[in-house]
Amino acid sequence: MGNQGRIALEMEAELPAPLSGKPTTVDFADHFDADVLHPEWNFVRNPRRENYSLKAKPGYLRLSAGPETLNDYHPTFVGIRQKEFEVEACTKLLIEELAEGQRAGMTAYYNMYYHYEIYVTQESGQHYVVLAKKVHDIEHIAVKQPIDFSGEIELQIETGKEDYLFKYRQAGEWITLGRGKTAGLCTEGTMIMTFTGTYLGLFASNGEAYFDYFTLRQIG
Numbered sequence: 001m002g003n004q005g006r007i008a009l010e011m012e013a014e015l016p017a018p019l020s021g022k023p024t025t026v027d028f029a030d031h032f033d034a035d036v037l038h039p040e041w042n043f044v045r046n047p048r049r050e051n052y053s054l055k056a057k058p059g060y061l062r063l064s065a066g067p068e069t070l071n072d073y074h075p076t077f078v079g080i081r082q083k084e085f086e087v088e089a090c091t092k093l094l095i096e097e098l099a100e101g102q103r104a105g106m107t108a109y110y111n112m113y114y115h116y117e118i119y120v121t122q123e124s125g126q127h128y129v130v131l132a133k134k135v136h137d138i139e140h141i142a143v144k145q146p147i148d149f150s151g152e153i154e155l156q157i158e159t160g161k162e163d164y165l166f167k168y169r170q171a172g173e174w175i176t177l178g179r180g181k182t183a184g185l186c187t188e189g190t191m192i193m194t195f196t197g198t199y200l201g202l203f204a205s206n207g208e209a210y211f212d213y214f215t216l217r218q219i220g
Contacts, residue, residue: 026216026217027217029214029215030213031213032054032059032060032212032214033059034054035055037052037061037078041078041079042081045074048076051065052076059212060211060212061078061211063078063208063210063211064076065203065208067206069103069205070109070117070203070205073112075112075205076205077109077201077202077203078202079109079199079200079201079202080199080201081197082108082159082197084220085160087200087216087217087218087220088158088216088219089106089216090213091214091215092153092211092212093155093211095207095209095210096151098120098151099122100122101123101206102121102204103119103121103130103203103205104209105118105120105155105202106118106156106157106200106201106203107200107202108157108180108185108199108200109198109199109200109203110190110198110199111190111194113191114134116133116164116180116185117130117203118167118168119132119155120153127146127147128146129144129145129177130143131143131177133184135184143177145177147168147170148170150170153170154168156168156174160220161182163182164181185198
C-alpha cells in the first residue's frame with residue numbers, strides 16, 4: 001500500500017470488521033468482599049499500603065490514617081473517577097470509637113487544592129457531620145451539624161452540572177447537609193491543570209474508619 005512507503009491522501013483499503021464491544025456503564029459497586037481492591041479504585045500518588053486493609057474486618061475496607069488530610073501530598077484516600085455529570089455515590093461508615101479530631105467520610109476530589117468533603121468528627125466531646133471545602137488557598141467549613149453518633153452513618157454525594165449535593169442518613173430519610181459548585185473542581189478554573197478530572201471517594205484522617213460498601217450510579 002502507498003507509494004514507496006509514503007501514505008497518499010487517498011488510498012484504497014479493505015475495512016476491518018466492526019469491533020464488538022460490551023455496553024459501557026458508569027455504575028459501580030464494591031462491598032469489599034474480595035482480597036484486593038477493585039482495579040477501578042485510584043490512590044493519590046504512591047499509597048502507604050499499610051493504611052488500607054480488606055482483612056482487618058472481613059467485608060469492610062479499613063482506612064488507618066495519621067494526621068494527613070486531603071490537603072496533603074499523601075492523603076489516606078481511594079477514589080473512583082466521575083465519568084458523567086449526574087451520578088450518585090453512597091457509602092456506609094462505621095467507627096467503633098470516634099476520637100477527638102478524627103475525620104472520616106466521602107469527598108469530591110480534584111487535587112490537594114480543590115476538594116469538597118462530607119465527614120464525621122468529634123470536637124470537645126460533641127459529634128458533628130461536616131461539609132468542608134478547599135478551593136485555591138481558601139479553606140472553609142460550610143456546615144457543621146451536631147449529631148448523636150452511635151458508630152454508623154451513611155453518606156451520599158449527588159453530582160449535577162452545576163452543584164454537588166452532600167447528604168447523610170442515620171435512620172429514615174436522607175438529610176441534605178449542603179452543596180458546592182461544580183465550577184470549583186473544574187480544570188478550567190483551577191490554578192494547576194492536572195487533567196485528571198474529579199474523583200468521588202473515601203478518606204480518613206487521625207484514626208481508623210471502616211467502610212461497609214461504596215456504590216456509584218448514573219442518575220441523569
